[in-house]
Amino acid sequence: MTDGLTRADVLLKTLAADPSLRGILRALSLGITGVQRGALKLDDMTRPMTMAAATAEDVVAGRPASFSWRALAGGKPADPTDLRRFIEVEPVLDFMALEPGRAATDAIAQTASDLKLGADYQARVRQTGRIPTDDDEFMTLKKDAGLNAAVSLLAVLIILWLALRSARIIFAVAVSLLVGLAISAAWGLFLVGALNLISIAFFVLFIGLGVDFGIQFSVRYRAERHDYPELRTALHSTAVKVGGPLALAALATAVGFSSFLPTAYRGLSELGEIAGSGMIIAFVTSITLLPALLAVLNPPGERHPMGFVQLAPVDRFLELHRIPVVVIIILVVVLASPLLFWLQFDFNPLHLQSPKVESVATFLELRKNPQTAANAIEIKASDLAAANATARRLSALPEVSQTRTLSDLVPSDQD
Structure with missing residues (x-):
C-alpha cells in the first residue's frame, strides 16, 4: 500500500x-x-x-x-471484505404477527430493489441478525408445518387401519386423540403462556405417542369383543386388562419428559412440562372418552381372533423365554452405558436452522472472517490504558484468538 x-x-x-x-x-x-x-x-x-x-x-x-x-x-x-459495509437497523416489531420483523426486512429488501443497487452499483444487500434469523425460523416452521402434519396424519391413519381394520373404531380413536390434543394445547398455554419453536413440537409428540394409547385400548377391545360378543362386557373386560398397563406406560412416559424440566434451556424445559402432562391427558381420554365413543358407535363384533398368524411363533418364543430376553436386554444396556461419556451435546441453536435462508447463510459467511465472527466480543473500557490492560489479560486465555484496541491502529515504530 x-x-x-x-x-x-x-x-x-x-x-x-x-x-x-x-x-x-x-x-x-x-x-x-x-x-x-x-x-x-x-x-x-x-x-x-x-x-x-x-x-x-x-x-x-x-x-x-x-x-x-x-x-x-x-x-x-x-478484497470483498474491504468493500463490505454494515448498517445496523432497529426495526419496529409487530408482536401480533408470527414474524414480528418481517415488515421491516421486506421494506429494506424492497428499498434496495427500488434503488437498483445491484444493477447500478454491483452491490448486494443481505440481512442477518437476531430479528431476521428468528423470522426466518418462523417462516420455515410455517412452511413445513402443513407437510409435517400431513405426513404425521397419514402415518397415523395407516397404522390405525393395519391395527384396527374398522372405520368406526378408527373414527373413535381419532376423535379421542384430537380432543386430547386440544386439551393438552390449552393446558400447555396455561402452564407456559406461549409456545416457542421447541415446545411447539409437542403437537407431533402427542400425536405419535398419544395415539398409541388409543391403539392399545382398541386392539385389546377387538380381542375381547371376539371373546365377549356383548359390547359393554367387552369394554369392561378391556378396561380391566389394559387400564393398569396403560397407566404405567403413561406415567413412565411423563416421567421421561419431566427429565427436561431441570435444564436451563427454556424451550426444552417447557416441552417436557407440556408433553409430560399431555401423556397423562392422552391416557385419561383413552380410558374415558374412547370407550364412550365405542359404546355410541357400536362397531360390529369380531368374527376372527386378533393377531397375525405369521407372528404367532414369535409370541410363543417371547412367552417361553421372557426372562432370558429381559436379561439380555439389561446386559446390552449396561454394556452400552459407558458410551454415554462420549455423547456430545450441541449447544449451538443455529444448527437447528436451515442454512439455505438468507439470514443464516449471511451469518455463516460472516463467521468465516475473524473480524465479524460470531464469537467476537466488544468490551468498553474507561480509557485506553484500561482497554490495553483488559486486552492483555484476555489474550492470555487459550480460548481467545486475538485482541485489538485502538493502540493496534498506531504503528509501533511511529514517532
Missing part, C-alpha cells in the same frame, strides 16, 4: 486540487509526461491507464462503471 501511495503521489495531489473528470484526465496526462521524461516507468502507468480505459468503456457502453482508488493505490483488486 505504501509503495502504491508513493507512486500515486502526483496523481493524488492533482486530483485533490481538481476532483473532477478534468482533473482525472490531467492526472493521467501528467503520468504520461512523466514516462516520457523518464520520471516514471511505463509499467507504473499500465494499471491506472487500464483501469481508466475500462471505466470509460463501461460508461460509453451504458454499463455500470466504477473506479476504485483503493485498488489503484494498493496495486490489486479490493
